Amino acid sequence: MTESAVESSAGVAFGRFQDLILRRDADPRGVYVADAVHEFPFDGRVLRGVEEIAAQFTQGREKSPLHWSKFDNLVVYPMAGGEELVAEYDLLGTIAGTDREVSVRALVVLRAADGLVASVREYFNPAQAKALMEELMGERS
Amino acid sequence: MTAAEVFAKTRPLIMAMDMPAIFDLLADDCVVENPYAPTGMPARLEGKPRVVEHLNAQFERTTMRFEAVDSEVIHETTDPNTIVVEFDMLAEDTRTGAKIRRTMVQIFRVREDKIVLWRDYWNPLALSSQGSG
Numbered sequence: 001m002t003e004s005a006v007e008s009s010a011g012v013a014f015g016r017f018q019d020l021i022l023r024r025d026a027d028p029r030g031v032y033v034a035d036a037v038h039e040f041p042f043d044g045r046v047l048r049g050v051e052e053i054a055a056q057f058t059q060g061r062e063k064s065p066l067h068w069s070k071f072d073n074l075v076v077y078p079m080a081g082g083e084e085l086v087a088e089y090d091l092l093g094t095i096a097g098t099d100r101e102v103s104v105r106a107l108v109v110l111r112a113a114d115g116l117v118a119s120v121r122e123y124f125n126p127a128q129a130k131a132l133m134e135e136l137m138g139e140r141s
Numbered sequence: 142m143t144a145a146e147v148f149a150k151t152r153p154l155i156m157a158m159d160m161p162a163i164f165d166l167l168a169d170d171c172v173v174e175n176p177y178a179p180t181g182m183p184a185r186l187e188g189k190p191r192v193v194e195h196l197n198a199q200f201e202r203t204t205m206r207f208e209a210v211d212s213e214v215i216h217e218t219t220d221p222n223t224i225v226v227e228f229d230m231l232a233e234d235t236r237t238g239a240k241i242r243r244t245m246v247q248i249f250r251v252r253e254d255k256i257v258l259w260r261d262y263w264n265p266l267a268l269s270s271q272g273s274g
Contacts, residue, residue: 084216
């Protein structure tokens with residue numbers, strides 16, 4: 001990440017977003033603005049407002065045995081003005097109770113307001129997500 | 142030319158599938174990547190000859206006809222040589238007549254008016270459900 005991205009509002013917001021993904025006890029209410037929008041363009045889901053986003057995180061953390069540990073191969077593209085950035089990365093994690101490691105390639109388009117996330121468009125591979133979900137369901141059954 | 146300018150030049154060529162004109166815009170050491178490519182499709186192509194070979198083969202067999210671009214947002218980064226573009230490609234499958242909307246996000250980098258990186262994220266599940274191309 002470039003120094004300017006770290007210091008920019010978008011850089012600060014993205015740092016908070018990363019922390020939220022990696023720390024299962026982190027609260028989305030300190031990361032997103034109240035009327036934030038989190039979209040997943042490849043599967044059409046749209047979460048509106050920090051409460052809906054927080055509920056999604058809570059549900060995911062309760063149900064998913066995936067524990068994310070690192071944003072690897074991170075490349076950040078800052079935008080002029082400092083309120084927007086694009087980031088590409090491999091999100092690394094493990095499945096709790098196993099040695100199984102997972103790597104998910106993702107791209108986010110993030111817009112910030114005063115260091116908080118105002119909107120995120122999160123792109124990931126739905127084919128990989130589907131396969132992973134089936135694997136996790138299989139392990140639980 | 143900036144990346145945005147080269148992209149603006151490239152877009153109508155893509156819509157028209159004007160392959161020779163597109164190839165003229167590729168740097169000799171260009172890289173084309175499809176990070177979410179399904180099995181059987183290369184995730185990375187290095188060098189203009191490989192890219193030309195692959196794109197020619199792809200466009201020869203495709204049944205897609207591009208019709209329009211919707212919801213396009215061009216993100217100009219602090220590096221004028223790099224942009225990120227989000228858009229939906231609207232197309233028709235000429236074999237079935239089905240109308241297709243494919244959401245895409247691309248990283249586009251240029252050097253000396255030529256494309257050096259074209260990284261293309263799209264949903265492989267949509268590809269399998271909507272036909273080839």
